[in-house]
Amino acid sequence: MTSGGARGRSGPAPDPNALRRDRADDKSWVTLPAEGFAGVVPEFPLADVLVSESALWLRLWRKPQAFMWAQLQLEFEVAAYVRAFLESVEPAASAGLKTAVLRMSAELGLSTVGMGQLRWKFAVDEVAERRSVAKTAGRSGRDRLKALNV
Secondary structure: OOOOOOOOOOOOOOOOOOOOOOOOOOOOOEEEOOOOOOOOOOOOOOOOOOHHHHHHHHHHOOOOOHHHHHHHOOHHHHHHHHHHHHHHOOOOOOHHHHHHHHHHHHHOOOOHHHHHHHOEEEOOOHHHHHHHHHHHHOOOHHHHHHHHOO
């Protein structure tokens, strides 16, 4: 058992809105595009690709996290995750494989824990926010007060 030193999951989760973000040892946050990855999806790099692997591969490469995978050239890591994930959901899958898939998903930023550790966050869709504000702003005062009288 290890002792002492910082661990990846020790302490409070990182907060992109924290007041003390200007420390020298604090990595900056990467904002991922809200609409997802719009680039070219690479070919599946592993041999003997299955139809289910190909479908999951395409689905994952449309996520916002794929923006960073492309920059970091993580095609093999994502392909290994795809193959391991599909094996882990089989009824006879071992607990070790399931644990490995959970760790891989965190390392690729597919889980909320992983996104926090990597300091990745989704971009806020400001247009949608303004659109929703505009819808409520056009209503009369009487209609807005009716919403309060529940």
